């Protein structure tokens with residue numbers, strides 16, 4: 001027996017209610033008695049009920065109809081129906097509606113006692129099961145977060161390794177990822193999508209590993225065949241990363257960050273909305289960081305020149321909608337660059 005179990009009696013016949021109250025109290029249960037379906041439902045909502053004894057003919061509602069309501073707010077509580085007659089149809093409907101057991105009046109306390117003991121046991125098991133599931137869900141979520149952190153950490157190490165050979169690129173990828181993520185926020189992307197966008201930004205230039213250093217760091221302008229080699233880096237990046245990144249949008253963002261809105265970019269000469277949105281966003285972030293970083297061939301641009309560049313290339317190189325949103329929040333994006 002479970003002495004601490006909470007039993008609720010929903011029974012309009014005061015005599016029956018009192019009788020049950022007394023006999024069950026003697027067995028050590030905590031008893032509460034109510035006379036209407038409405039009051040019973042309120043008690044169930046409080047969540048402290050382990051087993052409910054439910055009369056079928058209540059003044060305000062039929063007990064069988066109250067069952068689904070009870071189950072909807074407390075699916076762990078076991079309900080034992082008390083029926084005046086052994087009406088098999090009613091009993092069947094009650095069981096279908098989620099009743100655990102039924103007992104025919106006049107009630108034999110000994111029978112009721114056995115039924116309650118089993119019902120309490122069942123409620124207890126359900127609660128253990130539920131707690132265990134909650135624990136599992138929590139553990140899985142924690143592990144997922146841990147894996148995500150490790151993954152992002154590995155990506156940052158990879159990017160730092162790549163940028164180590166190029167002083168002009170130092171920090172570029174991380175800044176592009178962060179700017180892209182902020183544009184994603186302004187566009188109302190989901191948290192998960194923003195995270196993917198940031199990762200795509202971090203990794204957008206990974207494909208540069210295939211470009212020989214003498215081309216990458218050539219102080220003079222590149223000839224045709226050298227340019228072709230450099231232009232392979234977006235596709236190469238997506239190819240390399242497809243083994244570790246499952247998200248298609250992230251890979252597309254990497255592959256298409258040098259497409260131009262007017263179709264004159266590379267690698268696929270995609271036009272307008274056909275350019276995956278991650279690619280269009282990273283293009284803007286990439287350009288901003290390039291304009292605000294010192295390069296061998298030029299110095300950092302002034303705020304006015306940066307704005308002018310974006311306005312000039314809006315609709316040709318860049319997605320006009322993204323540029324508008326970006327310029328509206330311009331001060332946010334240039335923070336840290338002019339210090």
Ligand SMILES: [Fe+2]
Nearest residue numbers: 204205257258
């Ligand atoms: Fe690039």
Ligand SMILES: [Fe+2]
Nearest residue numbers: 172204205286
């Ligand atoms: Fe870049």
